[in-house]
Amino acid sequence: xxxxxxxxxxxxxxxxxxxxxxxxxxxxxxxxxxxxxxxxxxxxxxxxxxxxxxxxxxxxxxxxxxxxxxxxxxxxxxxxxxxxxxxxxxxxxxxxxxxxxxxxxxxxxxxxxxxxxxxxxxxxxxxxxxxxxxxxxxxxxxxxxxxxxxxxxxxxxxxxxxxxxxxxxxxxxxxxxxxxxxxxxxxxxxxxxxxxxxxxxxxxxxxxxxxxxxxxxxxxxxxxxxxxxxxxxxxxxxxxxxxxxxxxxxxxxxxxxxxxxxxxxxxxxxxxxxxxxxxxxxxxxxxxxxxxxxxxxxxxxxxxxxxxxxxxxxxxxxxxxxxxxxxxxxxxxxxxxxxxxxxxxxxxxxxxxxxxxxxxxxxxxxxxxxxxxxxxxxxxxxxxxxxxxxxxxxxxxxxxxxxxxxxxxxxxxxxxxxxxxxxxxxxxxxxxxxxxxxxxxxxxxxxxxxxxxxxxxxxxxxxxxxxxxxxxxxxxxxxxxxxxxxxxxxxxxxxxxxxxxxxxxxxxxxxxxxxxxxxxxxxxxxxxxxxxxxxxxxxxxxxxxxxxxxxxxxxxxxxxxxxxxxxxxxx
Numbered sequence: 001x002x003x004x005x006x007x008x009x010x011x012x013x014x015x016x017x018x019x020x021x022x023x024x025x026x027x028x029x030x031x032x033x034x035x036x037x038x039x040x041x042x043x044x045x046x047x048x049x050x051x052x053x054x055x056x057x058x059x060x061x062x063x064x065x066x067x068x069x070x071x072x073x074x075x076x077x078x079x080x081x082x083x084x085x086x087x088x089x090x091x092x093x094x095x096x097x098x099x100x101x102x103x104x105x106x107x108x109x110x111x112x113x114x115x116x117x118x119x120x121x122x123x124x125x126x127x128x129x130x131x132x133x134x135x136x137x138x139x140x141x142x143x144x145x146x147x148x149x150x151x152x153x154x155x156x157x158x159x160x161x162x163x164x165x166x167x168x169x170x171x172x173x174x175x176x177x178x179x180x181x182x183x184x185x186x187x188x189x190x191x192x193x194x195x196x197x198x199x200x201x202x203x204x205x206x207x208x209x210x211x212x213x214x215x216x217x218x219x220x221x222x223x224x225x226x227x228x229x230x231x232x233x234x235x236x237x238x239x240x241x242x243x244x245x246x247x248x249x250x251x252x253x254x255x256x257x258x259x260x261x262x263x264x265x266x267x268x269x270x271x272x273x274x275x276x277x278x279x280x281x282x283x284x285x286x287x288x289x290x291x292x293x294x295x296x297x298x299x300x301x302x303x304x305x306x307x308x309x310x311x312x313x314x315x316x317x318x319x320x321x322x323x324x325x326x327x328x329x330x331x332x333x334x335x336x337x338x339x340x341x342x343x344x345x346x347x348x349x350x351x352x353x354x355x356x357x358x359x360x361x362x363x364x365x366x367x368x369x370x371x372x373x374x375x376x377x378x379x380x381x382x383x384x385x386x387x388x389x390x391x392x393x394x395x396x397x398x399x400x401x402x403x404x405x406x407x408x409x410x411x412x413x414x415x416x417x418x419x420x421x422x423x424x425x426x427x428x429x430x431x432x433x434x435x436x437x438x439x440x441x442x443x444x445x446x447x448x449x450x451x452x453x454x455x456x457x458x459x460x461x462x463x464x465x466x467x468x469x470x471x472x473x474x475x476x477x478x479x480x481x482x483x484x485x486x487x488x489x490x491x492x493x494x495x496x497x498x499x500x501x502x503x504x505x506x507x508x509x510x511x512x513x514x515x516x517x518x519x520x521x522x523x524x525x526x527x528x529x530x531x532x533x534x535x536x537x538x539x540x541x542x543x544x545x546x547x548x549x550x551x552x553x554x555x556x557x558x559x560x561x562x563x564x565x566x567x568x569x570x571x
Contacts, residue, residue: 001242001243003245005037005039005040005113005242006111006112006113006137006564007039007040007074007111007112007113008037009111010111011035011036011040011111012037016571017569017570017571020570020571021111022035030074034074038072038073038074039072039073039074039113039114039239039242039243040073040074040076040111040112040113040114041068041073041074041075041076041112041113041114041115041116041235041238041239041242042076042077042078042106042107042110042112042114042115042116043061043064043065043068043075043076043077043078043115043116043118044078044080044103044106044107044115044116044117044118044128044132045057045058045061045077045078045079045080045118046079046080046081046082046083046099046118046119046120046121046124046128047061047079047082047118048082048084050082050084050087050088051082051083051084051085051087051120051121051124052084052086052087052121052188053084053085053086053120053121053124053144053192053193053194053200054082054084054118054119054120054121054124054144054193055191056144056191056192056222057118057120057144060118060142060144060231061077061118063228063231063232063235064116064118064142064231064232064234064235065077065235066232066235067231067232067233067234067235067236067237068116068235068236068238068239069235070232070235070236071235071236071237071238071239071240072239073114073235073238073239073242075235076110076112078106078110080099080102080103080106080128080131081095081098081099081102081127082099082121082124083095083096083099083121083122083123083124083127084121085121085122085123085199085200086121090440090441090442090444091440091442091443091444091445092121092122092123092442093123093442093443093444093445093470093553094440094441094442094443094539094542095123095442095538096123096126096127096130096553097127097130097542097546097553097554097555097558098538098542099123099124099127099128099131100126100127100128100130100131100134100554100558101131101558102131103117103127103128103130103131103132104130104131104132104134104135104558104562105131106131107131107132107135107137107564108135108562108564108566109566112137113137113138113242114137114138114139114140114238114239114241114242115132115135115137115138115139115140115238116139116140116141116142116234116235116238117129117132117139117140117141117142118142118144119141119142119143119144119203119204119207120143120144120145120192120193120200120222121144121193121200122193122198122199122200122203122272122473125141125143125200125203125204125206125207125276126203126276126279126280129141129207129212129280130279130280130283130554130558132248133248133249133252133280133283133284133561134283134558134560134561134562135561135562135563135564136247136248136249136284136561136563136564137247137248137564138238138241138242138244138245138246138247138248139212139238139241139247139248140212140213140214140234140237140238140241140341141207141212141213141341142213142217142230142231142234143203143204143207143208143213143217143218144191144192144193144204144222145191145192145193145204145220145221145222145223145224145227146192146193146194146195146200146201146204146221146222146313146314146315147159147188147189147190147191147192147193147194147195147221147222147223147314148189148190148192148195148221148223148315149195149313149315149316150162150186150187150188150189150195150313151186152182152183152186152187153182156311156312156313157183157186157187158187158194158195158196158307158308158313158474159187159188159194159195159196159474162183162187166180167450167451167453167456168456171453171456171457172456172457190221190222190223191222191223192221192222192223193222194473194474195221195313195314195315196306196307196308196313196314196473196474197267197268197269197270197304197306197307197308197309197314197317197473198270198308198472198473198474199270199272199273199472199473199474200473201218201269201314201473202264202267202269202270202272202273202473203270203272203273203276204218205218205219205263205264205267205269205323206260206263206264206269206273206276206277208323209256209259209260209262209263209264209323209327210251210252210256210257210259210260211251211252211256211259211338211339211340211341211346212248212251212252212340212341213234213341214230214233214234214237214341214342215324215340215342215349215350216230216322216323216324217230217234218322218323219314219317219318219322219323219324220318220322221314221315221318224318237341237342240343241341241343244343246339246341246343248284249284249285250339251338251339251340251341252280252281252284252286253286253338253339254286254287254288255335255337255338256335256338257277257281257286257288257292258292258296258335259334259335259338259346260273260277261277261292261293261296261297261373262296262297262300262330262333262334263323263326263327263330263334264297264373264374265297265298265300265302265372265373265374266300266301266302266303266304266326266329266330266372267303267304267306267323267326268302268304268306268308268309268310268372268391268392269473270389270472270473271374271387271388271389271470271471271473271481271482272445272470272473273374274290274293274374274387274482275443275470275482275549275552275553276552277552278290278550278551278552279552279553279554280552281552282551282552282554282559282560283554283558283559283560283561284561285560285561290376290384290385290387290550291376291385293373293374293376293387294373294374294375294376294509297372297373297374298371298372298373298374298375298376298390299371299373300330300333300371300372300373301362301364301367301368301369301370301371301372302362302367302368302369302371302372302391303326303329303330303361303362303363303364303367303368304317304326304360304361304362304368305359305360305361305362305368306360307474308392308473308474308475308476309372309389309391309392309476310368311359312359312360316357316360317360317361319356319357319360320355320356320357320360320361321353321354321355321356321357321361324349324350324353325353325354325355325361326361327346327349327350327353328350328351328353329355329361329362329363329364330364331364333364334346369391371390372390372391373390373391374387374388374389374390375387375388375389375390375506375509376509377480377504377506377509377510377511378509378510378511379510379511379512379513380492380512380513380517380520381466381483381492381493381496381502381511381512381513382480382483382484382491382492382493382511383484383485383491383492384484384485384548384550385482385484385549385550386466386480386481386482386483386484386511387480387481387482388478388479388480388481388504388506389479390506392475392476392477392479393462393476393477393478393479393506394461394462394477394478397462397463397464397478397504398478398504398505398506398507399504399505399506399507400427400429400464400478400503400504401501401502401503401504401514402427402428402429402464402501402502403427403428403429403499403500403501403502404428404429404431404496404497404498404499404500404501404502405422405423405424405428405429405430405431405498406431406433406496406497406498406500407430407431407432407433408433408434409433409434409435410432410434410435410440410444410446413432413449417449417450417452418452418453418454420454422452422454423498424452424455425455426455426458426460426463428463429463429464429465429466429502429504430449430463430464430465430466431466431467431493431496431502432446432447432449432465432466432467432468432469433467433468433487433493433494433496434468434487434488434530435447435467435468435469436468436469436483436484436486436487436488436489436548436549437486437546437547437548437549437553438486438488438489438533438543438546439468439486439487439488439530440469441533441534441539441542441543441546442542443468443469443470443482443549443553444469444470445469445470445471445472445475446467446469446470446471447465447467447469447470447471447479447480447481448465448471448472448475448476448477448479449465449467451463462477462478463477463478464478464479464480464502464504465477465478465479465480466479466480466483466493466502466504466511467479467480467481467483467493468482468483468484468486468487468488468491468493468549469481469482470482478504480504480511482549482550483511483549484548484549484550485548486548486549488529488530489529489548490524490527490529492513492520492524494524494527495520495523495524495527496513497523500513500514500515501513501514501515502514541555542555545557547559
């Protein structure tokens with residue numbers, strides 16, 4: 001190692017402050033040599049019993065510690081705010097930036113030389129990476145892994161994707177409470193996060209595509225013993241990363257972000273990647289734009305046949321060869337020379353792989369879909385952009401003009417959507433306002449709202465739905481999301497009225513409200529901003545500082561980085 005350890009600023013002096021920093025840690029029984037030049041590795045743990053997907057991370061931390069100790073490091077585990085997608089209200093997205101602040105300041109304020117991020121549920125991955133980027137120390141990600149396949153009455157059941165079938169099953173198929181209980185148990189039968197290519201799996205895949213994990217790590221199920229092997233090896237590797245001074249900014253280059261966009265398209269990943277990847281890029285200082293997701297990813301072939309866009313689940317993906325097969329198949333569509341956490345390039349990491357099931361992972365020459373990825377829409381209804389996932393949408397609705405049926409809030413939607421007298425048909429366009437970053441607040445996963453019961457009974461499976469919110473990565477449908485500017489700040493979405501004609505043309509990347517510019521201006525002049533949703537606390541800070549979806553919905557005071565230096569001591 002030819003550079004000084006950051007931790008020695010705390011532990012390396014034989015004076016009063018050196019005494020203070022070492023003495024209290026000695027109550028844990030650490031010997032002298034732990035303070036005499038061993039790299040100190042912080043294990044950032046998002047474990048919580050309130051975050052079911054991360055409920056096994058206490059055990060993961062112990063395995064990581066074993067690897068750190070073997071490599072001559074000094075492991076110190078610390079907690080940060082955990083975000084449980086399935087439990088927290090009103091939405092974990094409201095707290096992603098808070099968790100990133102917790103991560104950033106915990107790292108910067110303590111004597112740490114390298115970081116291991118233990119992640120799992122959707123927002124625990126981007127939030128911790130965002131925080132770590134703002135400090136920019138050597139960092140490696142240990143993804144918690146997906147659950148094992150669920151089986152319900154002889155059929156595969158995907159945790160997450162099954163949620164969006166329940167209303168239809170209850171409405172049309174006589175699905176009762178006892179059926180629901182049985183399905184609940186079958187859907188989540190092991191440790192780990194959602195077993196579809198939802199947001200959690202997408203975020204883990206993103207980490208590997210960015211080069212932040214050991215190669216092959218992201219696809220392994222949480223319950224598989226091979227996960228433990230990778231956890232231990234990650235503990236070893238972070239010590240070497242510190243010695244090599246392999247910081248996040250050396251891995252997270254523009255090329256790495258472009259690779260993540262391409263890989264996300266190839267695996268049919270979540271639209272949530274867009275908002276998180278932009279936020280991460282803005283922390284580390286890479287100029288990544290919303291339009292890049294269309295330019296770089298919209299023509300990439302779909303190589304993975306996983307729910308919600310396909311048939312299989314993450315366990316099947318792993319058995320078929322996992323992400324290494326996809327990385328290999330993509331070949332020259334990726335920047336093969338980028339550096340990754342193990343010190344090797346993408347080219348070196350994925351040169352020797354084999355596919356064991358072409359029904360799950362297709363070859364680049366015979367993809368499941370010629371063009372996948374995410375389409376970025378523009379038009380007078382979304383001046384700063386909106387997104388749609390074509391692989392999850394209905395072909396017949398990709399070019400559609402329909403009459404708007406407007407809901408001013410989620411409460412308004414729930415109150416009226418199943419009213420038999422609601423003036424709505426299968427050609428209508430459901431418009432949901434007030435669910436953006438400021439409007440909800442927090443931009444919840446509600447864009448894929450259920451269809452009206454009366455249309456479900458008629459056999460309608462999909463409709464165009466437009467909102468300034470997000471949708472779960474486990475969901476599907478012709479759903480336009482992330483409309484920016486949002487309705488709560490007076491974007492055009494705010495002034496859409498029942499009966500207005502709206503055109504969606506994905507091929508032309510168009511989302512248009514078919515009224516005159518004069519009428520739009522007249523309505524905007526009469527529009528009144530909603531009252532603030534909070535007067536104190538974090539939510540007030542969030543409302544005052546959150547940016548729009550096209551900028552990653554980070555807080556404006558958090559973009560960029562402050563680095564790892566702390567100038568002032570505690571005495």
